[in-house]
Amino acid sequence: MAKDQSTAFGFRCSCYILVALSAFSSVSLLYWSHCSIPFYFHVQTVEQNQNQPINLLSFPSAWNHLSFPSNTTSKILKIALFVKKWPHESQAGGLERHAQTLHLALAKRGHELHIFTTSAQNKSVPTYPMSNLYFHLSKPTSAGLLDQSLVWKQFQAQNSTGKPFDMIHTESVGLMYTRARNLTNLAVSWHGIAYEAIHTDIIQEIVRAPDEHRAYELTERTTRVVEEVKFFQNYAHHVATSDHVGDVLKRIYMIPEERVHIILNGVDEEVFRPDFSEGKDFKFKFGIPESKALVLGMAGRLVKDKGHPLMFEALKQMFAENSRFQESVIVLVAGDGPWGARYKDLGPNLLVLGPLDQAQLSRFYNAIDIFVNPTLRAQGLDHTLLEAILCGTPVIATRLASITGSVIIGPKMGYTFSPTVDSLKQALYRVWNDGRGILEKKGQVGRERGLKLFTATKMADAYERMFLCISDSMKSDNEYCTYKPSFG
Secondary structure: OHHHHHHHOOOOEEEEEEEEEEEEOOEEEEEEEEEOOOHHHHHHHHHHHOOOOEEHHHOOOEHHHOOOOOOOOOOOOEEEEEOOOOOEOOEOOHHHHHHHHHHHHHHHOOOEEEEEEEOOOOOOOOOOOOOOEEEEEEOOOOOOOOOHHHHHHHHHHHHOOOOOOOEEEEEHHHOOHHHHOOOOOEEEEEOOOHHHHHHHHHHHHHHOOOOOOOOOOHHHHHHHHHHHHHHHHHOOEEEEOOHHHHHHHHHOOOOOHHHEEEOOOOEOOOOOOOOHHHHHHHHHHOOOOOOOOEEEEEEOOOOHHHOHHHHHHHHHHHHHHOHHHHHHEEEEEEOOOHHHHHHHHHOOOEEEEEOOOHHHHHHHHHHOOEEEEOOOOOOOOOHHHHHHHHOOOOEEEEOOHHHHHHOOOOOOOEEEEOOOHHHHHHHHHHHHHHHHHHHHHHHHHHHHHHHHHOEHHHHHHHHHHHHHHHHOOOOOOOHHHEEOOOOO
């Protein structure tokens, strides 16, 4: 909002100003401005408009900041979801976990969900105690993607059975733009775009060892961005899962603002919550001595682009140069991948636990003093950070735009570092020197914010309202697209 106003008034952008606006009931909205406009200008503008109804399709910030009543709609939607894979136990990436968390929540609210996904080899789709949840399986292509011709036939069959779909949702390019271009009641959620990936490529090149070959030519990635700018226009509505991506889709991809909606990822707050006793039992189970002053934790795929070569080298150097650090710190690693075996080479201070299901992950977050995410992937909004935050565990992560713009927005919540060994070492030493007392306070601040923004309920509330709005968008009296702030 401030950016548009500053452009209209001809102000020159030169600095960052954070304006905290308590404009919607008890929810505080955070707006970042790049412009050298006086502070009072922003405040006065919002004060003048704060009582006016808001057109949700043009709302510039994350819908998570708004308060939508849960389970109060009398309209039951028939929703189609396209996702290339459905989670099986603990083996799921962020995109699949998002699809599962969101759409199970919508099904529990009574909406009719039809999930078009691939059939996993030697694995059956989990069963759920809901009669309004339908799976339409198809054999994946050789690349592991949805067979577009096949799923389109499945979709058309269901679209002509009973009533047609009110809303169509695709996780990334689950439904290709060639099929989606004529569907006005469709929204696509992006969990990573090529423009962000360029930052990843730059980081990978910086940290590349001299004897390693370049993994990806940056010129090829630039071509991919151009391709995305062209075909993204064929999707009616876009959901950005971070504030940064929302800005990129509007400015770089040139998608009209009323077609870009920011809804931050959310995780199950009933699973991920503080539980001191479970954390203590977890440490006892794995033989973690109470004498350790600091327990670091990492979780996810233990692969190169998640930053594990960086973390490995940082810990290796710190153990070698500081005996006190080595003696007082233990690192728990949850997940699988090639770097799991390599971490064991660092000695007994590293405990590799393997993949954990969600309940075990919650105990894991409660057992550690801080969660470390050294990712080199500048894409999407990592669920592990949100899971740790809801458990009341402070976080330390790479200084990437999606993370610093939506999650770790200041030092009261956690720590950030540049993707270099030296910067990561400095941050880890800072954590170690701060100690558990300061870490606990950061964890409390993070959880308070997490409960306002990063819960599955908040995410489902926002998506449900967006689906209702889009499905009724052709009606002149569409109440779902209007948000009316209430003030005491």
